[in-house]
Amino acid sequence: MELEVRHLRALCAIADTGSLHRAARQLGVTQPSLSTQLRRIEHELGGALFVRARTGCRPTPLGRLVLSRARPLVAELRSLVSEARAAAVGGRQLRVGSTASRALAGWLRRLRRHWQEPTLHMDVSANALLRMVADGHLDVAFVHEVEGSPLRVPEGLRVRVLVQREPQFVCLPADHPAAAKPSYASPTWPTTRWMIDPTVDGEWDAVRRVLRAEGLDPRILHGDYHTAASLVATGEVVTVVQPTSPSRAETAVRRLHGDPLGVRLLLAARTDTELEGVYPDLAEAYGEVARQAPAYREWLERSGSGALVPALP
The missing domain is CATH 1.10.10.10 (Winged helix-like DNA-binding domain superfamily/Winged helix DNA-binding domain)
Structure with missing residues (x-):
């Protein structure tokens, strides 16, 4: 070979x-x-x-x-391919990396006003994206850091916090008893089958930690986001989601009682200039999706945290 x-x-x-x-x-x-x-x-x-x-x-x-x-x-090799593609379209392309986020579409739309069509690399692993920025494979990366599982930030990277603590919500079947309430309380957790993506840095440990703090031996299934969404819709499981996630006809997004799960949203780049050049567009895009998510907006107004979310009036 x-x-x-x-x-x-x-x-x-x-x-x-x-x-x-x-x-x-x-x-x-x-x-x-x-x-x-x-x-x-x-x-x-x-x-x-x-x-x-x-x-x-x-x-x-x-x-x-x-x-x-x-x-x-x-x-x-990656730099060669990226530079060749940029030269072919007549300018430098911004190479963006991101974990899953509802703010991503709005961010890319705003970036197009200043750059050639940005390239996008998605990954469930925030640590992998940070390493790609440090190695020169990406220019910027938008990632989340799960509480209790600090990211391994490579030496020399510049990092700016977008949201210090974003509470994580749950997605339930629409006919689940808790869907009629504003929050999902712990008394109903013992009978719940949870589905978690184990490839997301820190999420598996965080959910297990929260459930065990309630004295529960969690029933946790492994699956990716797409599998989890389909199983929630059929009533098989409950899954952790970002608070900006929308409810649908067959599902409901609700906050976890006591807000035991949280993440920190970070933007990383190799230089302050690169960081500051894209941060305002990301902040504006995040504020937009926060306003569009009823359960999250209600949480922000109730908790008095609206000022902590960029561009949220």
């Missing part, structure tokens, strides 16, 4: 996410195929590159050596 750039990219993804499962999700492949590819790479290079354990994957000494050479090569 001849080593190719895609193999180096896979090694970097495994190292960045610390997990074959999360790396496979990031690369858009199945975990078994990534495991097979890793074994072939290790056979070609003559030794194990990662130690596999229940807590994840970490590089061996050989793995660290290979990664130290692989990262610059992958970064250079």
